[in-house]
Amino acid sequence: MEGFGPSLAFWVLSALTLIAAGGVMVSRNLLHAVLFLILTFVGVAGFFVLLSADFIAMAQVIIYVGAIAVLVLFAILLTPRSGRDNGETRWALPGILLAVCLAAIFLFVVHDTAWDTVGDAPAGLDARALGTALLTTWVVPFEIASVLLTAALVGAIMLTRSPEEEAEDALV
Amino acid sequence: MTPGIEHFLTVGALLFCLGLAISLSKRNAIGVLMGVELMLNAVNLTLITFSRFAASPNPVSGHTFVVFILTVAAAEAAVALALAVAVYRNRETIDVDRLNLLRS
Numbered sequence: 001m002e003g004f005g006p007s008l009a010f011w012v013l014s015a016l017t018l019i020a021a022g023g024v025m026v027s028r029n030l031l032h033a034v035l036f037l038i039l040t041f042v043g044v045a046g047f048f049v050l051l052s053a054d055f056i057a058m059a060q061v062i063i064y065v066g067a068i069a070v071l072v073l074f075a076i077l078l079t080p081r082s083g084r085d086n087g088e089t090r091w092a093l094p095g096i097l098l099a100v101c102l103a104a105i106f107l108f109v110v111h112d113t114a115w116d117t118v119g120d121a122p123a124g125l126d127a128r129a130l131g132t133a134l135l136t137t138w139v140v141p142f143e144i145a146s147v148l149l150t151a152a153l154v155g156a157i158m159l160t161r162s163p164e165e166e167a168e169d170a171l172v
Numbered sequence: 173m174t175p176g177i178e179h180f181l182t183v184g185a186l187l188f189c190l191g192l193a194i195s196l197s198k199r200n201a202i203g204v205l206m207g208v209e210l211m212l213n214a215v216n217l218t219l220i221t222f223s224r225f226a227a228s229p230n231p232v233s234g235h236t237f238v239v240f241i242l243t244v245a246a247a248e249a250a251v252a253l254a255l256a257v258a259v260y261r262n263r264e265t266i267d268v269d270r271l272n273l274l275r276s
Contacts, residue, residue, distance in 0.1 A: 002174060003174075007175060010175040010180075011175075014183045017187065018186055018187065022190065024190075025190060025194050025197075030203065033206060037206050037210070040210065044213045047217055047220070048220055051180070051221060051223075051224040053220045056235055056238050056239070056242075059239070064213070064245075071249055079202075086198065086200055088199060089198065089269050091196070092196070094196075095193060095196025096196070096197055099189045100193075102189050103186060106185035110178055110182055115178070116226070116227055117176065117177050117225040117226065117227065118225065122224075125232060129232045130235045130236065133232050133233070145240055145243040148247055152248075156253075160254045
């Protein structure tokens with residue numbers, strides 16, 4: 001990862017991602033928090049492109065920005081206006097202290113370890129290699145993931161049915 | 173300054189800790205869920221970083237892990253938001269300070 005372009009991209013992306021994540025923390029309105037969250041997802045997708053993970057970046061944009069963020073927006077819009085407050089709980093301070101201590105430990109470990117790294121991107125990080133790995137070595141977890149998605153879909157529909165709909169189904 | 177593995181891992185660690193702080197400190201259940209999503213994203217970033225920089229005979233394994241994390245994150249978001257809507261319908265609130273039905 002040599003040259004001016006990747007360095008500039010890295011610093012701009014890290015500033016964008018971390019500032020947007022801080023915006024999720026400090027914004028008072030839950031809708032603004034979701035918009036900052038979408039910005040964070042886009043920043044992480046940019047990091048994936050920078051780390052030569054093109055397919056994962058595309059999947060990140062489609063799944064996180066396209067599906068999960070829209071799902072969160074729908075959940076917020078389905079609860080009335082009084083539920084859009086993004087305030088802190090009574091136990092906020094211990095949680096934030098824990099996160100700061102954990103960040104200190106992580107930063108110490110990251111900067112104190114002598115990482116064994118390669119300079120150029122290794123071969124075999126493209127979508128073809130990923131597809132081959134998913135359908136040969138990892139085919140059983142891949143199939144289990146599809147069953148998990150189906151179960152989650154059915155569970156989400158069951159959970160959000162209103163009592164009137166359940167009463168109608170009981171009559172049939 | 174050319175970004176190396178430490179820089180990407182630092183961003184991942186900071187993002188994870190921000191997500192942890194958000195999920196531990198927010199009063200709204202949807203805010204807690206947003207913190208969890210941030211933490212999952214930070215873990216994905218760390219896995220992709222190791223997959224790119226580590227001297228490994230099979231570098232695409234990190235990418236497969238990320239694909240599975242994406243799947244589980246989508247399932248988790250769907251179920252958690254359905255739970256939030258269901259809880260709101262029953263209790264008229266998703267404030268986690270006031271969801272203390274199990275406390276005697």
